[in-house]
Amino acid sequence: MGSSKATKKFVYVTLLSAMAIAINMIESAFVVGMPFGIRFGFANIIALITIELFSEKEMITVNLMRVLIGNLMRGTIFGSTFWISSGGVILSTIVLILVRKLLKLEIYSNSMLCAVAHSIGQVFVVMFIYKQTAMFTIVPILLISSIPTGILTGWIAKEALNRLDKEKLMR
Amino acid sequence: MKKKDIYVIGSILSVAIILFAGIWLYQNKFQKKTEMAQVLYSGTVVMLEFDINEDAIYHLRGDVGHFDVEVKDGQFRMINVDCPNHNCEGMGWQPDDNFYMPIICIPNNVVVQLKEE
Structure with missing residues (x-):
């Protein structure tokens, strides 16, 4: 039965990655013109669900797939957009793992801190690529916007997790 | 919660x-307050330099298409940007009364900023 479980897990991770990519692309297509480039970060819902359902390893896979395949599909791979989103995703992945391990907080806090890390990661890559230290001005604005967007994505992830039964999924 | x-x-x-x-x-x-601003391509190449006190609209091209830089009353903003996400238009007028932030259009690979001394 071991290999069947591994196959099941593999399929779920693939499905979660596909969902993360789809959500990411839909969000970037329909949520436009927000001031200061603020985003909801709905794709983060999938990361939060994955880490709760499986483990850190699966969440890292889903997040990396989201950036790699998402950018490949948009045709921006290895361009500046790719590095900026990688910066955000890598920092938010690290922060999510650390916060979950060390602080043991609720999903809302995880989600907010993840959003904060995502914005800061992106800003630092922008500051580095375009050599724009003045870009740092945007950080406090993004920090404040992370609170409502983090609560929203955390709430959606929580509602989804309440409806998902891990035992049933892996049976 | x-x-x-x-x-x-x-x-x-x-x-x-x-x-x-x-x-x-x-x-x-x-x-230091500066009156000159510039449009940079790829972070280094100067595409345009302008005085923020001279009202004008500059038509320029970036990686994905055209964009306009509007200058009025000592401020500048990006308009009519030919890109999918329009984040740079969302940055509004710069420098703001309280805060200054360079306007970065990532798809077009351009930065509109105050010239550094």
Whole structure:
């Protein structure tokens, strides 16, 4: 039965990655013109669900797939957009793992801190690529916007997790 | 939501406020005011230099298409940008009365900024 479980897990991770990519692309297509480039970060819902359902390893896979395949599909791979989103995703992945391990907080806090890390990661890559230290001005604005967007994505992830039964999924 | 979540919100807000205050202080007290601005391509190549006190609309091209830089009353903004996400238009007029932020259009690979001394 071991290999069947591994196959099941593999399929779920693939499905979660596909969902993360789809959500990411839909969000970037329909949520436009927000001031200061603020985003909801709905794709983060999938990361939060994955880490709760499986483990850190699966969440890292889903997040990396989201950036790699998402950018490949948009045709921006290895361009500046790719590095900026990688910066955000890598920092938010690290922060999510650390916060979950060390602080043991609720999903809302995880989600907010993840959003904060995502914005800061992106800003630092922008500051580095375009050599724009003045870009740092945007950080406090993004920090404040992370609170409502983090609560929203955390709430959606929580509602989804309440409806998902891990035992049933892996049976 | 539990008590811990409120603490997290509180700490994010306090960090944001401290940063706001620090940036405001730095930009208003220590930074030299400059009247010249420039449009940079790829972070280094100067596409255009302009005086922010001369009202004008400059038509330029970036990696994905055209964009306009409107200059009015000592401020500039990006308009009619031919890109999918329009984040740079969302940055509004710069420099703002309290805060200055360079306008970066990532798809077009351009930055509109005040010229550094």
